[in-house]
Structures are given as structure tokens and as C-alpha cells.
Amino acid sequence: MKKSLTWREYVITRAIKVSGYSAIVFVGLIFFFLLREGLPVFGEVPISTLFNTRWYPIEEYYGILPLITGSLIVTIGAALVAIPFGIGTAVYIAEVSPRWMREVLKPLVELLGGLPSVVLGFLGILVLSPYLRVLLDLPTGLSALAGALLLGGIAIPTIVSIAEDALDAVPRSYREGAWALGATRWQTIWRVTFPAAKSGVLTAIMLGVGRAIGETMTVMMVTGNAPVLAILPGSILSPVRTMTATIAAEMGEVASGSVHYHVLFFIGMVLFLISLIVNIAASSVVFRSKKRAERILS
Amino acid sequence: MQPADLPQAKVSIQDLSLQYADGTESLRGISFDIPANQITVLFGPAGGGKSTLLRCLNRLNDLTEVKKLDGKILIEGENILDPKTDVIALRRRVGMVFARPVVLPFSIRSNLTYGLELAGERRKSRLTEAVERSLSQAALWEEVKDRLDDPAIALSGGQQQRLCLARVLALQPAIILLDEPTSGLDPISTGKVEASLQELKKTYTVVLVPHSVQQAARTADFAAFFLQGELVEYAHGEEAFTNPKDQRTEDYVTGRFG
Numbered sequence A: 001m002k003k004s005l006t007w008r009e010y011v012i013t014r015a016i017k018v019s020g021y022s023a024i025v026f027v028g029l030i031f032f033f034l035l036r037e038g039l040p041v042f043g044e045v046p047i048s049t050l051f052n053t054r055w056y057p058i059e060e061y062y063g064i065l066p067l068i069t070g071s072l073i074v075t076i077g078a079a080l081v082a083i084p085f086g087i088g089t090a091v092y093i094a095e096v097s098p099r100w101m102r103e104v105l106k107p108l109v110e111l112l113g114g115l116p117s118v119v120l121g122f123l124g125i126l127v128l129s130p131y132l133r134v135l136l137d138l139p140t141g142l143s144a145l146a147g148a149l150l151l152g153g154i155a156i157p158t159i160v161s162i163a164e165d166a167l168d169a170v171p172r173s174y175r176e177g178a179w180a181l182g183a184t185r186w187q188t189i190w191r192v193t194f195p196a197a198k199s200g201v202l203t204a205i206m207l208g209v210g211r212a213i214g215e216t217m218t219v220m221m222v223t224g225n226a227p228v229l230a231i232l233p234g235s236i237l238s239p240v241r242t243m244t245a246t247i248a249a250e251m252g253e254v255a256s257g258s259v260h261y262h263v264l265f266f267i268g269m270v271l272f273l274i275s276l277i278v279n280i281a282a283s284s285v286v287f288r289s290k291k292r293a294e295r296i297l298s
Numbered sequence B: 001m002q003p004a005d006l007p008q009a010k011v012s013i014q015d016l017s018l019q020y021a022d023g024t025e026s027l028r029g030i031s032f033d034i035p036a037n038q039i040t041v042l043f044g045p046a047g048g049g050k051s052t053l054l055r056c057l058n059r060l061n062d063l064t065e066v067k068k069l070d071g072k073i074l075i076e077g078e079n080i081l082d083p084k085t086d087v088i089a090l091r092r093r094v095g096m097v098f099a100r101p102v103v104l105p106f107s108i109r110s111n112l113t114y115g116l117e118l119a120g121e122r123r124k125s126r127l128t129e130a131v132e133r134s135l136s137q138a139a140l141w142e143e144v145k146d147r148l149d150d151p152a153i154a155l156s157g158g159q160q161q162r163l164c165l166a167r168v169l170a171l172q173p174a175i176i177l178l179d180e181p182t183s184g185l186d187p188i189s190t191g192k193v194e195a196s197l198q199e200l201k202k203t204y205t206v207v208l209v210p211h212s213v214q215q216a217a218r219t220a221d222f223a224a225f226f227l228q229g230e231l232v233e234y235a236h237g238e239e240a241f242t243n244p245k246d247q248r249t250e251d252y253v254t255g256r257f258g
């Protein structure tokens, strides 16, 4: 009896350990594969060509700068849309709306979060971009702006859902404490509830924006896919092409092992690096405030 | 029902009834006067409506779902249940200390100045002066004067509760409501809070919901006994505990139920 118990315990601990380690192994393998396929690019294409402004693989122009700026402009645009709206909505649901409204809105937002992004891309092509074209009098509505708006839309449900959970977890007694001191509802939200939920809200933003950075399908459908350097503020209105869209669009057509193939993997490496940096930056902020909170609570 | 020689009333509650959204009738036709510069104790078994009454006095119940609220609460003659009342100003005039200390996630100093800053006070000297005054009044100054910028949540439970009291005092309200302020405290901290209250009643009108009959008897100048939403008896503190008129009050103070 005793023996079988310890044996079971042993198996279960091992199984959990294996699944834990396997996650690390998979990430390691992906990273290794990326490096193996991407690194040869340095022997094949001069660095000056790689970090150039012209992307035209058929004539061996492999400048990835337009793709990077394309990704940046779309992602930053998306963040500018998603953060204020997402947090505003979360505050409304958690702090302002009556209970029945909350019970309708919360599941609805979560449902939106599960919408396949290709469906949103479809709406983007059929509704959003023609509308933008007419409204702003553009040659084409398929632009960075359309991509940013849609990506923002994709990030909003994630942000709302997680930020709302964080705000809701702030004890009611905090709010009553502030109200009893003569704080208005808004002052309570801004000075008490929000700071108390800060690390949760930051996590919400990171996960939401992270989803926007990695998104492929929607941006491929609505950004116009022109690999043009987008540095001027005005380029938000012109077609751009992101790194993810480039990989998705071209990977199917390159010969395995060719220069173009290696460059695509190199783009993958750059993407990997960017999301790594963003994640580290975010978790260091969240982690710092966690540690402070832990110190305070001990 | 009122004790005959009640000093001048600060608050006059007239036929107050309250029903929560779920149908609970928490207050039924309550009428009594709360005298100025005295400690008035509201006591009785849990669920009697004591907290509900306190939360009416500073309109904190505005933020919960209340189905029905009738009657009047006059503070210095003005009906504060009137929808035109400035609730924010009211809450500055009627401070509240809760059962569990709720320190806000700031430093000790900011916890004290927060209410004043909300009220628009910007002058550094005024804020500094308020910090020292309110901490001294709450018998906390000596313990924290060297670490005003530490996070308030690092204080012990007893210190946190006195900080909450100080935070209310910083606003210089007219009336202080305390809802079982010592229920989570050790006897020594409890003693300190009770001693501050005796000091404070010289300047303020104090309404206390005690956490035990013993505390009620120790602190009360006047005592109101609440049972299931009704005011059963209202008398001088001494009388309510040694010579209650109502059988139910007697049963409760002698420990036969509750």
C-alpha cells in the first residue's frame, strides 16, 4: 500500500516535470531551427544589403528595413488604438456599469476575443478599407491605418478581459475607503483602484499588444503589402508590409535552401528578437511592481 | 424613547427605513437623536442594521443597491438624504473608520494627505501640520514619525487602524463614525483607540459600533440597542447596561443571547 503510493507520487511528479521541461525544449528547438536556417544569410548577403531600404527578392534586393518599419508602424498604431479603448472599456465594465450590464458585456468581449482574425481581415477588406478610402480620399484604403485599426480591434478584447479581472480583484474595501474620504468615483478609480491593479493592467497591455505584433492574417489582408519604407508620419496612410506578412506570403514559393529562403528565416530571427525584448521589458516592469507589492504585503 | 436629558442633538434621525435590493429590511422606522460631543454607541447582535445606519449617515449606501429609503437624517438641521446634498462635502464632514483597516496603497504620509488633497488643499505647510496633528490625536505620532514615507501597509494591524482614524481626523470632520474599529486588534491597541476616543469627543461627535458588550459598556455616553432593524432601547450608557428597561436589551447585555 505504502509502496504503491510513493510509486504513484513518483510517476506524477516525473510526468509534471517532463511536461514542464518539454516546453523549454520546444522553445529551444524552435530557436535552434531558426538560427540554423537564418544564420547562413550572413555568408550570402552583405549586411549593407540586408539593412537596406529595398525589398525586391526577385532581383536579389533583400533590404528588410521597410518590413521592420511596416511592422512597427502597424503595431504602434494598433497599440495607440487598443490601449486607451481597451482600458477605458475595462474601467467601464469593472467600475461604472451596473451589474446586469457587466454580465452581458464581459462574455461578449470574451467572445470577440475568440473571433478568428481572418474574419476580421475579411471585414477589413470589405468594409473598413473602402470606407477609409472614401473618407480620407486615398488611392487605396488598404493601408497601415487599416491594419492598425484592425489589429487594435484584435488586441482590445484581450486587454479588456484581463484588465477587467485585475480591476475587479481590487477589494471593495479600498474603494469604500476612498469614497468615505470624499473621493469622487473618478478620483477613486484613478488614484486608488487603478494603481492597486497596476501589474494586472500592464500584463493585459503586454498580452494584447503581443497578440498584435504576432498577428499575420489580418495585416496580410488589409495593409496593401507594399514593402515601402514607412518613416514619415504620413506613411500611416500608405500601403505597408509587415515582417509576418512577408514570411507568410513568400515562404510557400521559395526553394528550400536558397538565399531568399535564408533571408526569410533571418526575418523570423529578427521578429523573435523583437518579441523577446518586448517581453523582457514588460515582465521586468510587471515583476518590479510585483516585488514591491510583495515587500509591502509581507 | 429618548433619554430625558439628552444634550443638544447634532444628528436627528427621523423615521428612517431602508430595504436592500434583495428585499432585506435592514432598518425599520428608526428615530433618535445623536448628541454633540458625546460617544453614542450602537450595539446589538449581528445583522441588526448598525452598519447600515452608519452607512446612511455618510451616504456610503449610495454605492450599493438599495431598493427603498424613507425618512430623514438631519445633520445640524439639514436633511442629508435630500438628493441635492453635496455627497462629497458630506463625506468630508462625516468621517468613517471601518472594521478592517483599509490603508490605501500609498505611503503613511500620503494616506493622511490624500483626503485633503482631494479637497483641494495644496499648501505644503497645511499638509505637514495636518499629518502631525492627526497622528498625535490618533496616538500614533511617536511610533511612525521617523518613517512617514514608508508604505502604510507595512504597519501592524493596530497601527493601520489608528492610521485610518488619523486619516479621518486629518479632514477635521464634525462627526466620526466607527464600525467595530477594534474587532481585529489586540487588547493594547484596543485600549489606545478607546483612549483616543475619549479625547476626541471633546472636539467631535463620535458614533461607535463596538465589537463587544464590554466595549459598549466601557465607552458609551449614550447607547442604542438594535435588534433586527429596530431600535429597541436608547438610554444613558450607564443605564442601558445596568438597568435596561426592555427585556430584550437585558437578555442581550447579560449574555443570554447574541
Ligand SMILES: Nc1ncnc2c1ncn2[C@@H]1O[C@H](COP(=O)(O)OP(=O)(O)O)[C@@H](O)[C@H]1O
Pocket: B020, B021, B022, B024, B025, B026, B045, B046, B047, B048, B049, B050, B051, B052, B053, B064, B065
Ligand atoms: N449590501 C447589502 N445587500 C443586501 N443586504 C444587506 C447588505 N448589507 C447588509 N445587508 C443585510 O442587512 C441586515 C443588516 O446588516 P448590517 O447593517 O450589516 O448589520 P450589523 O452591522 O448590525 O451587523 C443584515 O440582514 C444583512 O444581511
Ligand SMILES: [Mg+2]
Pocket: B050, B051, B052, B179
Ligand atoms: Mg456590522
